[in-house]
Amino acid sequence: MENFEFHNPTKILFGKGQISNLKKEITAYGKRILLVYGGGSIKKIGLYDKVIRELEEIDAYIVELGGVEPNPRLTTVNKGINLIRDHQLDFILAVGGGSVLDCAKAIAAGVPYHGDLWDIVTNKAKAPSNSVPIGTIITIAGTGSEMNGNSVITNWETKTKAFFNSNHVLPRFSILDPELTLSVPREQTIYGSVDIMAHVFEQYFHASSNAPLQERIGEAILRSVIETAPKLVEDLNNYKYREIMLLNGTLALNGLTGMGVNPDWSTHLIEHAVSAVHDIPHGGGIAIIAPHWMEHVAAVRPEKVAQLGVRVFDLDPTGKTDAQLASEAIQCLREFWASIGAPTKLSQYGIDDKEIELMTERAMLADRIGNYVPLTHKDVKKILRNSL
Amino acid sequence: MENFEFHNPTKILFGKGQISNLKKEITAYGKRILLVYGGGSIKKIGLYDKVIRELEEIDAYIVELGGVEPNPRLTTVNKGINLIRDHQLDFILAVGGGSVLDCAKAIAAGVPYHGDLWDIVTNKAKAPSNSVPIGTIITIAGTGSEMNGNSVITNWETKTKAFFNSNHVLPRFSILDPELTLSVPREQTIYGSVDIMAHVFEQYFHASSNAPLQERIGEAILRSVIETAPKLVEDLNNYKYREIMLLNGTLALNGLTGMGVNPDWSTHLIEHAVSAVHDIPHGGGIAIIAPHWMEHVAAVRPEKVAQLGVRVFDLDPTGKTDAQLASEAIQCLREFWASIGAPTKLSQYGIDDKEIELMTERAMLADRIGNYVPLTHKDVKKILRNSL
Known part of the structure; x- marks a missing residue:
């Protein structure tokens, strides 16, 4: 820590x-x-x-x-x-x-x-x-x-x-x-669920060592969202699901899972660039970008993505490499977000490749962004291109 | 909640x-x-x-x-x-x-x-x-x-x-x-580990409904202790283990896992009665009493003890009743605490049945104590007797 x-x-x-x-x-x-x-x-x-x-x-x-x-x-x-x-x-x-x-x-x-x-x-x-x-x-x-x-x-x-x-x-x-x-529409409910998970990811993929408790608490929040969000989007007026989701959101970004770790935050920086240029909903942008970001991360440092797969998506690690587990974990995440109705491509918001360079520039607050796997201009551009 | x-x-x-x-x-x-x-x-x-x-x-x-x-x-x-x-x-x-x-x-x-x-x-x-x-x-x-x-x-x-x-x-x-x-002796290190787990239990076994996030955070802390304590007691001077355990202790009882739930606390009430009469270390008393308390609980409401077994001790629930899982979970807890060197019987502190009635009376702050499974005078006496 x-x-x-x-x-x-x-x-x-x-x-x-x-x-x-x-x-x-x-x-x-x-x-x-x-x-x-x-x-x-x-x-x-x-x-x-x-x-x-x-x-x-x-x-x-x-x-x-x-x-x-x-x-x-x-x-x-x-x-x-x-x-x-x-x-x-x-x-x-x-x-x-x-x-x-x-x-x-x-x-x-x-x-x-x-x-x-x-x-x-x-x-x-x-x-x-x-x-x-x-x-x-x-x-x-x-x-x-x-x-x-x-x-x-x-x-x-x-x-x-x-x-x-x-x-x-x-x-x-x-x-x-x-x-x-209770009256939050389905779409914003989905975005909120995605954003909560992304807040956990930003801190879960940290550049520090020896923070098992913080990671396990992050996993606890993720599991709680994964368990509740699908039921909630089918039953928007359900108080019990709403109360769980409200607490999920508060604890995902109140400093708890970020104690003693150097968090990543590059997904948010990229999404902020996209929504500054195109004014799309933050949670929607995150749902599109995060899996592509995670793919980039898995190619460089697969172990934490693999851990996520085993502990949050219940993947069986027997006989699998971290790279295999990471790939499966990202697939699980994509399927989960798709299952609750989150967007998967920027083109769904009418965004094409015209302003990719501008969005990339806006995301690059420094030569490299993010801490778990620092991203170059080229990396960010690739992630954005994959997100179209 | x-x-x-x-x-x-x-x-x-x-x-x-x-x-x-x-x-x-x-x-x-x-x-x-x-x-x-x-x-x-x-x-x-x-x-x-x-x-x-x-x-x-x-x-x-x-x-x-x-x-x-x-x-x-x-x-x-x-x-x-x-x-x-x-x-x-x-x-x-x-x-x-x-x-x-x-x-x-x-x-x-x-x-x-x-x-x-x-x-x-x-x-x-x-x-x-x-x-x-x-x-x-x-x-x-x-x-x-x-x-x-x-x-x-x-x-x-x-x-x-x-x-x-x-x-x-x-x-x-x-x-x-x-x-x-770093210089905390082995014995107090063991007591601390037990106490942290017991603080989670007191809130995990709550009398409320719909608190899955709080329970999962409790499980995160328990797993973190179970992972670290055995390594720590064999390597007391290890900074990395000490830092994890210190944070475990803080987050186990800062209100986090008790949000929106009506906690139990009967194990602590019973232990306080024992150590008020005999001045034994709190963590030692807890290690002895908690499994017997949990057995009593499992006989009345086995489901949460079963959940603990599956989620924290990785028990395979296939084909098992909650009662079976609960019984296995308690066995796992006993074995874990024994493995790190925690005491198992009050007689190890020279306590016999002479003052059982006095200790029971001291524990009974009301007609019933605890919230998950409220305990009568008779229940507490039985738990104490089993702990001798």
Whole structure:
């Protein structure tokens, strides 16, 4: 293992009706609130009204920032920063999916920062320690944004997607009510399941040694998704499946499986490049790219992919090489994702080879990306080409 | 799952040399420090001197409470409370194993409390929110006390052991340096391994439904212990095994596997009764009692014990009933603990049937104890008798 610090003080309130604790939690931070949400699904499910009622009971002053995009944009973040400054707000309540939460985090960091926010998003500057406190009500399982300090933001003008991580933007509390995820459509449910598994992969394929517990916990999350997702996509209104999937998503990216390891993250970098150029759903892009990335990895270092096959997909290792097991494991992963209805080719989103060079460039934040098997420009281009 | 809150803000600093961060961490809380430690092993390994040097560099005012017992006593806790009040100290630094940390937590809660501390330990009163802040340097893997709000205290006069849990006594930071555990003797290393597994069992055998992720994470920890402990007891000075075991211990009891489930804890209640009457090592008592407890459980509800056998001990379920699998699983557990040198009978500690009634009474905090299979007075007595 590498030396590490783990400090995740986000308070999780999990279960049916936890919104009744919103007032109590929020009053610890202030009553002048920026309410951040997305395209309006929270209005459809009645959550918006519930939140407003709760906030009115504590006489909160509410300013709204609605319409946050699925790949949240820098322009929207800047709008939020200005709203907080103009109205002298002291708390951000983010209600929605990962994009809404990511947007809220960038706003939180940007308010006390006097330079260009993009510097924080691209890690040229650090998020200030006096970032505006955030609370969240998550409405979709997947990103884990409810219990981490990650924020992914798109600069649509330059077609660049970047992300930062800071403990200063960790939510102070997050309300996780599986009921709020019951109406998530089939497609987004699939994307969420894929994203959860990909978050595990990014940390499972790490460049460190001696981390068997972290790997086994990763395998535990993967098995839990594999067991539940197929039942969930056939029965979207099932509370029990939703609650398992919500917890899967939170624990897949709250720092737990990343303790003491140097994670990979190249699949996410490649997907971010694709969705910055083409604005496709993140989970969809991941489902397409990850197996091709894993094939590249298996050709160089098959042993961990083989381990995944044996421990997660129950492959029988008798008489097989790591390369054989890895190949079978990738086949299992492809079949699993296909079985729940995930996309398999970028062409399904109308993406052809025209912008492969641009996407490759956008992915290459350095000469090599990723840590388990560092990828060159040529490697990334090949993975993208195979994904078309 | 049950609705739950999870809030664990303890900052973990894990790895070689993390003590160099002690100064930075501690100055956030104050420089008038109660230094709590045990029987002197921290002096043997040079840790005491290191800690003092670090504290001297920040001109700390240090008052010492050494000699905390392996089953820490109420009298010692009260001594610590008086030291803090008399010297107006503002921070507790606990350096040692779980007992030292547990003692520190009870002191922390007792200082601002104006009633009888035993009320807090026995859950008649709550730990105050202004409990004295604690930092820890852990020197043995096992109890998980470094990342939870649990404290087990013995009232030696009444031969009663009790425990409380409060977020207000969670360590603010915990330094986990596996090097500090290298000199833990074989016997305590075995006890620690047993205790870690038992912490998983207490939460794995829960009275809730629909918690597959929590169970799989529990299984991940169990497998990690089973894989590492036998190598560690044969190679006590091995850093890599020590670091795995240290993390196993922390994650086995930091709230993770207990999310949303109603845990059992009857094995611990029974062991606490035994060690309150006979002052034997906790891990040793657990190793003796747990298999007999599990036999009782398997006779009533064999399915989860069977699941343990299949998923953790790789039993082949083909053609077997849950009862058969459960019986084989218990046999595997016995063999595993025997293989690492854990005790198997209370008579090995010179305990005979004379005080069985007293121990049973001490264990019965209510008419029934435990949640997975609630135990009556008669059940506990039988389990104890079988453990002799």
